Amino acid sequence: MKNKSPNQIRPFFSIALYSLIALFRNRATVFFGFAFPLIFISVFGLLGSNGTSITIGVPDGRGSGPIYQALSRIEAVSIKKGSEKDLKEQLSQGRLAGVLVIDKNNSPSLFISQANPQQAAAVISMTSGVVDKLNLKLANVTNPVIKLDIEEVSGRKFSFIDFFLPGMIGFALLTTSITSTSFGLIFLKKTLVLKRIFATPTKGLTILLGQGASRMVMVLLQTLVIVLVGVFVFKFTLVHGLFTLTQVLILSVIGLLSFLGFGLFVAGIANDENTAAPVANLFVLPQFLVAGTFFPIDALPSWIQPVVSLLPLSFFNTAIRKITVEGLSIDHLVPQFIGLAVWAVIAYILASRTFRWE
């Protein structure tokens, strides 16, 4: 056999290991892969913590009686105390949902304001519900004519972080696969590191696979760190515990394999670091903004939803939320995998047409 290339296993591990060490010493990679998602999670995790509760003002010294007791037991209600005058002013500014004044005869008056109509409606229905119940009880009606049966379907409690954190995993994955990979390759090409490696008995494919492997380790660590910080600091819900975590990690690797093609493509069409930045951002930023990172795709205008839901990051974000929110395993994500696979094929074809070693 002529011109047989030497075994590439050791060169592969050399490239993978030392690329990984270099990646971790690169401030931009560590910032966008770890710090940036965690900062976002901290900010939004705190913002979203009491998103759905309503606040009712109760003047000082009036916090007693059965109506007050019943209302304050409702989980979504928080009570704010203060002088009646201050509370009414806050009400008119829309900072309170309502002000409840109970006079000495236990007769309640509810003050609302149109400054915050949705909250006003909520507080009216809640308070009148409590009052109705009390009336029935006082009238000794134990078996009302109409009775509403309420059954709870979802057994889990979700908060904003449960929606937001998976989006951050998607973002970290996207920047590591596209921005960091394209910058890394262009840099190695420009500084002739690749040329020096080509003078050794190492194949081009080995270099690419080694680079890919280092990104894979990086992405697994990113996902793991984001999930663990989420679980221990922000009460992120792992529906089936370790099983869900494993599914998320597997999905991250699948996402990386799909997005890496775009990283190679950007490295192929950009000649230097200066053109790589805008080209990489062209792939990363629009997806970051619309593909379900900050808000569900359903919240977009309906005419744009079909387009947005076909973006690579949308497939990934939908898939990861099916795992973390709905508790599905990855074998239920076939449509998303087909979407990611189609994008991967497009990306690798484009990359193979444009990528040059020199």
Place this chain on the structure above:
Amino acid sequence: MKGTRTIIQVENLTKNYEDLVAVDNISFEVREGEVFGLLGPNGAGKTTTLEIIETLRKPTSGKVIVDGLDIEHDSWKVKSSIGVQLQDSGFYPDLTLVELLKMFAGLYQVEIGDPIEILKKFSLEEKNKSYWQKLSGGQRQRFSLATTLIHNPKIIFLDEPTTGLDPQARVNLWEEIRKIHAEGRTIILTTHYMQEAEELCDRVAIMDQGKIIEIGTPHDLIEELLATGFKRKREVKKATLEDVFLQLTGKHLREE
């Protein structure tokens, strides 16, 4: 030590880039154990010639045999058996010298033992934890030479090894090259410093516009020129300004 065995054979080598002829039908041979210099002005085709022999570029036509191996049919074996120092090669800027040596040992698939011992040979042992990007020009060239020799090749290619170095670093690198040569290795280098060629090379080929216009030992080429009645415009002094400079500032290395 200098045998008469031909270790590199270049026959009718041509390399075209679109409408530019970078290397124009050149032939030469390098003998085992000699230091062979490719001289010429910038753009003469020295680097292209070297990179074709190193299997980094494909020739347009012609034949090159390196130590019995055809560079086109046995490129992998050629890569494994030669040591290459490129004109401006880079290394991962965020890796330490020890990490880079281990990485290159992996790429060449050799065992290197203690990397510090290798760094010692090139007076870099104190820099073992430094990142490549923090090295001075001379240190970079010495480190590059260390990676060139990591798999103990018997043929070494050095492309403008001393360009951009200060006189101390250049004199020091010449010492390193002499040491490598004394170990019995064949060295092919390019340079556009004639003093360097005279100091180091057993034989030189002078290239211009893609062609080799003369081959011989430095002594013979000078004698030939003198035989034509050539005279320098000014009588040569016994020392040069560089000698003055090195006498005044010392030959020891400066670490920037």
